[in-house]
Amino acid sequence: MTSLKRSLAADPYSANISSKVFVRSTKSGKVQKIVRELYLRQDIPCSSKLCTSCLETAPRDAGGNLPPFVLSATPAGTKKYRSGHYLVPDTNALLNALDLFEQASAFYDVIILQTVLEELRNRSLPLYNRLVGLTKSEDKRYYVFFNDFRLETYVVREFGETINDRNDRAVRKAVQWYGEHLSKAVGKKAAMPAVVMLSDDKDNLRKSKFDGIEAISLHDYVSGLENADQLLDMINVAKEGREVRDAKAAQNLYQEYFSVSKMMTGVKNGTLHQGKFNVSPYNYLEGSIHVPAFDKNLLILGRENINRSVQDDVVVVEVLPKDQWKEPSTKIIEEETMNKDDNADAEDGEAVVSEKERKALQETVQKVHQNSFETNPQPTAKIVGVIKRNWRQYVGHVDKSSVSQSAGRKLQTVFLIPMDKRIPKIRIRTRQASEIVGKRVLVTIDSWDRDSRYPVGHFVRSLGVLETEGAETEALLLEYDVQYRPFPKTVLDCLPKQGHNWVVPPLGDPGWKDRRDLRGLNICSIDPIGCQDIDDALHSSRLPNGNYEVGVHIADVSHFVKPNNAMDAEASMRGTSVYLVDKRIDMLPMLLGTDLCSLKPYVERYAFSAIWEITHNAEIVKAQFTKSVIKSREAFSYEAAQIRVDDTSQQDDLTNSIRDLMMLSKKLGQKRMDAGALSLSSPEVKVQMESETSDPIDVKTKVHLDTMSLVEEFMLLANTSVATKIYDAFPQNAMLRRHGAPPKTNFEELANQLKVRRGVELRTSSSRELADSLDRCVDPNEPFFNTLVRIMATRCMMSAEYFSSGTQGYPEFRHYGLASEIYTHFTSPIRRYADLVAHRQLAAAIDYEPLDPSVRSKGKLEAVCKNINMRHRNAQQAGRASIEYYVGQSLKGRIVEEEGFVMKVFSNGFVVFVPRFGIESLIRLRDLAESEPESDFDAENYILTTSGSREVKVELFQKVVVRISDIKEESTGKRKVKLELVRTGGK
Amino acid sequence: MPLDTSSYSLALLRLDGRRWNELRRITAQISTMPSADGSSYLEMGNTKVLCTVTGPCEGGGTRDRDRADIRVELAIAGFSGVDRKRVGRGDKRVSEMVSTIQSTFASTLFTNLYPQSTIHISLHVLSQDGSLLAALLNASTLALIDAGIPMRDYITASTAGSTSSYSSNDESADPLLDLNTSEEQELPFLTVATLGGSDQVSVLVMETRVQAGRLEGMLAVGVDGCKQVREILDDVVREHGKEVLKSGRL
């Protein structure tokens, strides 16, 4: 009988095989024990250019290529390490100060250990991704050393040793090995670079000292560098600070978070709820969260209940008992004015809720109680834990009043006021306080402990002086996470080699394969003035049978941008082009966007065409799609095209074909309206710039022309046709766009306002009904009233989103606003990535080319959708913010009186919308007169009556005249538009 | 969670420290169950399987009167995987593997020598860590040799994969040899078996998607792996033979 037991000694491999056991929990909450083999080896190179012995055994890929060695033979030295040094950071060093490692001035030749990389991945995925990015950049010389696979540096966890201690030991061992290995490699002849462990862990530092390993704390290391002051600020002070405070035994201000398992169980059995935390733009002490279990959003009131959550965090909440349910507050509460005098440095004796805040909140609550008998309050909740922090980098400015001028270059704590009002102010420890006052600065939040009223963060870099164009534009781009750096070389390498000299090849070239020659058609494009990236062009011609042939021709971007190359990856990451008042940030390099893809007039271009046969009554007889070559006859501006159409003396073919298109588009539009498409509105203004100085000189509201509807109508038609086609071809993964029907509760407030103020009923059960009742919202004396209601209704809508068809049932595909069963984006591939994906899918659907797997993979497509949805939203917000900023700039030093409309009434102020400038702003009671007037707020009728120092009666939807000026607030150094009430009623 | 397969590009090392063309440790023994006609125990990394062969015994030849039937039974222990779930006989994956093994050996064994009889191959999976079908084929080969059933040559199997997933469509992907579970979950892979370490492929199974361009490289690596496996199994058989001779059990 043979025994199955293996004799270990006889196995030649046994010394080199170890196993790794770890436990992981699955999404469904199961715990799995994973056993993984580890093959320990001696041929993992040190990757130092000083070493020759590793070169022979270094691994090669399947093609036989040897990855080049990374670490420089002559690394930079510091005062302490004169003959150069390699850095080996431990996990904490990276967690606390990854910003430092990304600096261009220092931190070269860094060895990242596998142990550290794994630990970092567990602690923070974004940081991990940033670090992997660093290891891929050639100039930083970061090398990932797989110490856990190398026999000499592998460390077995000892009995009773914590995993952290084991990891720290592994790091020390690797540092030690590197030192010994290099000294062997270099020999005695030359000075050897030091291998230095960077750590913030005192225990780890102490142990390395004991073992004789070169180690230094981040702080000490950075202090020895040249620009130490700047760099020191980037070290996460949170940890250091905490140690100091622990000694003081400060009391905890906030409730402790539940453990993860407690939260998970709670969410599972329905006692707790999970959702994304949102802060009210009018009241920083009021947040809301949408959870599936409740129709209405859950309100989270006050600092204690908000419990250290920041906008966009994914949190878990507990619903409060019904007697504590409340109405959303009708009062404006701004952090700026509330806690102006907080001391940034004060750590003890700090209460969570300041006396002022308590008072402000109480007042609103009382109001609610007075009329609670007839209104139904909203459920309230408190936050018991955070599942995922969605902290990003924030742009803001330092609160001047928190800076001590006498401190000089001493380390001090200051407040940073973020641009985004929904973000609380952030405590920053810095030595450069006096330099960064008055600048736009970028910071990150590091932590928010229970004993600190505000989150603690650190300074990253300065963008420049407040209100300078460069600083404000960059601030805006950073705030909305727009990728604005120039395209890297790898991306530019994907462009056609001929550059601007590229032309459509002569007929017969392989490029013509399966392309229709449409150069003979009367095609033209109609766009805004000065448009360079022309995505679309149109044509129409009459067919012998009396019908019309109409074509929409879209730039053939997918011909130039192939899936999965660097350019595609970049475009997919950018997701969309971003249009600011004075700047455009392209999704694709200029060469393509404004030249090779752009359907410029008089030159041949590749296009992707949708061609329909349409009857005189705008019935679609048939549709077909083809790749093509076109030659646009003319690039019109909307205005020019309109003039040409209106001028009856123009009877050429081109103009007549535009007239045909116009006629058809009106019929198509009518059909959509009959089907219940909504005509929504958002304030649209245009900033006119002085061409020389690019200073804003005037603001104009956009005029609507028929030619705009013409283009829009046919683009909608193209998008809908393409959506149907790609969904037929790829039912599981077509790239589509949907617009969900808004939940009824979204319109409750607006409906009530209209009923109370105007006696109009807003019906919202279908888009058709909504469209009709919006049409009825007219005030014969006030033409703008209808637009105002539409603007407000738009804000009650859901936002449209991209999705992959496999993730939703067909009824959910519906585009509510357009009243279309199915919809996608096809017509702007130069500036939207979704359209590019649709192009690839359509090309595959008509058998032009096979579908790339990346466009077919469900997971990948979902990730793309998620990203472009976010980018799209950010781009819109950035565009709006840019207009807002320039409107402010154009008003600089001017005082204008304009008409406005009351959009929202609070108990201590109201919001006025000024159509002329597309701005809305708050007028608070205390802005009405020198001494704040008495007030009486009638919440049911939305009327605010003031008495005493000033007597006015402000009603919702009322027309008012306001004086617009700009002021620079001394406390914050920020310029903003200020509205003052001149009188109620029109001019 | 440890790193995932995307870390390969950082240092050309796989999740368990192997390079692209390295097999895991393979150990095997034969005649582990004296009561059976032939038996073997085989480990490929943490994939561990037992095989017993009974027969040829009388009865059978139901399909073809001139040949022996081959019956394969496969039992996967509930504790063999991460999830501790029972795998029934009706499981689709199990019956597919059974039929692959059955048809492979039907064409390799000289079944015509045993008309109207049956050869039973019974397989037990004790632990799963990827390349399961390959391990089952290898263990069966050993047990059949142990049982002394004449066959054309060794059937040896291994798996081959690619370092980047199908959807990432990375052209610089390296082929991989002998995948473990976590690699199988994330990457495209195929199972290949060859006859006697030649280039003659007798089994090729692939259930994941991969770009056609990468297939050739994967196949080459897989076939090369089979050759290495054949050497290892051959050593096991010869070693066992020597021991038997020494102990004079013949």
Ligand SMILES: [Zn+2]
């Ligand atoms: Zn070396």
